Amino acid sequence: MIDISSNDTSLKSLRVREFYLGRQPILDRNQALFGYELLFRNAPVGPANISSDLSATASVIAHAAQLGMEKVIGDALGFVNVDADVIMSDIFSFLPREKVVLEVVETMKVSQPVLNRMAELVGLGFSFALDDVTLDTGHVQALLPLVEYIKMDMRDMPLSTLMKLAPRFKQDNKKLVAEKVETREEFKNCLDLGFDYFQGYYFAKPVIMSGKKLSPSQLAVMELMTLVTSEADNLAVERAIKKDVSLALNLLRLVNTPAVGVRQRIDSLSQAVTILGRRQLQRWLQIMLYAEPAKRGHSMTPLLMLATTRGRLLELLANKLRPSQRNVADVAFTVGIMSLMDTLFGIPMAEILTQIPVNDEVADALMFRGGFFGDLLKLAECIERIEELEDHIVPTLRDLAMSTDELVELEMAAFEWSDNVVRYAL
Structure with missing residues (x-):
């Protein structure tokens, strides 16, 4: 041997x-x-x-x-x-x-x-x-x-x-x-x-259905996301969450996952809103959009797993490549997790972007895989389809000035984080 x-x-x-x-x-x-x-x-x-x-x-x-x-x-x-x-x-x-x-x-x-x-x-x-x-x-x-x-x-x-x-x-x-x-x-x-x-x-793969409407709970999460990204005060956000009991309970369960990294247990919505901050709250609401269909008996677990892995990998890549820019990692996470929303909702991406306000950079990445965030998203998609798109990985890594060793390290961290989140989200 x-x-x-x-x-x-x-x-x-x-x-x-x-x-x-x-x-x-x-x-x-x-x-x-x-x-x-x-x-x-x-x-x-x-x-x-x-x-x-x-x-x-x-x-x-x-x-x-x-x-x-x-x-x-x-x-x-x-x-x-x-x-x-x-x-x-x-x-x-x-x-x-x-x-x-x-x-x-x-x-x-x-x-x-x-x-x-x-x-x-x-x-x-x-x-x-x-x-x-x-x-x-x-x-x-x-x-x-x-x-x-x-x-x-x-x-x-x-x-x-x-x-x-x-x-x-x-x-x-x-x-x-x-x-x-x-x-x-x-x-x-x-x-x-x-x-x-x-x-x-x-x-x-998105199966686009004309005239498809979001479920009431998905709509509630979307409205809440709009509120969170606006100038509304914490009390208004908290009141909106309380209107939907299952939404409130699911959010509390999610924010107590090990993946959040909060040291003390969060027992109330006011704590969740205060401790997490707006960006983190927006992240957990985005994840909940993917978790919600599974609670109604539809097996969306693989899509949830893929979206959270993409989101986290893009966040870690952005943080590594542009450490001095504070919000770039948050934007990268949003691009990763939103990149599968056309599949989730059965609605074209262009239509989703009329319902969820995003800046031009995010829209360019989601629609055309353009710009810095588009490059990160392309890299994640190449890794997922490594058998067909292997030849695209090294040139993309070269453009991003990143080594394969660094990439694998970040991949491992993204896999582990996603696994933790999905375990608690369902």
């Missing part, structure tokens, strides 16, 4: 640090969060960019695990890509077996030692997924007894093939994961075929 724990400080340390991390949500049949696929990419830094090399792959995974796997995945499962070399290595001491699914591609070269090692890891409590399955071959049959999940790519798979393969693998009690689900129609097709889990950003 290959031991990657030894200290080869020359090239390996560079490989370990120069990477970026994508996290793609995997949802269950109710569209609630089940897990994330973690996608590690070596940044192109000359000779150190050997993504197929064992020490690069394994070191990156080990580094992420040392940074804290729980920060990246929270209560969900983490699907991590491994190859035959990694399977035969000693990397697994870095990974929490109950939280990780090891994902192998269908084309991986299978040998008896690899099958024996996989069986050993299953015995130790690890789970395997078989990725990119397109045929029911002898190769697949050799791996089938050792895997719990079968992943199929919707982009490359004709519906006729899916209709043949899905029942076949269900018969063997395998859990089916549909990958690259990009439309609600694809989601429904996979649901009908008995798929258990769904990976893709179909839930973040």
Whole structure:
């Protein structure tokens, strides 16, 4: 076996640090969060960019695990890509077996030692997924007894093939994961075929419905946001919150999350308004807009998770890049969290901006991905869709004069913060 724990400080340390991390949500049949696929990419830094090399792959995974796997995945499962070399290595001491699914591609070269090692890891409590399955071959049959999940790519798979393969693998009690689900129609097709889990950003695509009206509670939050950003005094804000009992209770619960960082417990609305201040109050109201549909039985958890992660990542990036400008981080948070409101409301972004007053810089970022805040938003979207937009990450980082190492650190912090908020918001 290959031991990657030894200290080869020359090239390996560079490989370990120069990477970026994508996290793609995997949802269950109710569209609630089940897990994330973690996608590690070596940044192109000359000779150190050997993504197929064992020490690069394994070191990156080990580094992420040392940074804290729980920060990246929270209560969900983490699907991590491994190859035959990694399977035969000693990397697994870095990974929490109950939280990780090891994902192998269908084309991986299978040998008896690899099958024996996989069986050993299953015995130790690890789970395997078989990725990119397109045929029911002898190769697949050799791996089938050792895997719990079968992943199929919707982009490359004709519906006729899916209709043949899905029942076949269900018969063997395998859990089916549909990958690259990009439309609600694809989601429904996979649901009908008995798929258990769904990976893709179909839930973040706006479905615009003409004449759609906001729910009464969403309207109440929007009106309150307008009041908070105006010159109204604290008493008027407090009175407005009290008009909606559920709004008041939810707000109190949210402002007592660890993510707020307030030392004492906030027990009253007047305390909340006074201690938090207007900007912080506006932030929690924005989050509540995403949490509210979930309380009515609609699974908006992934959208809430995505919006809060985006908001926090943009805030941390802005703070890092422009530390002397006090309100720039607050504006960046607003851009991040508002960037999914067209999906949330089913209303075009242009129409939303007529209802929520924002300055020209924010409007430019949300409508056209323009300016400084637009660059931050583009970077967040590239990371979310790392498989398709990987080539855009490094140029954007270069424009922002930021290293991949700094980016991953901020990503981890954003993941952890978002996980904390969502836990309390629902």
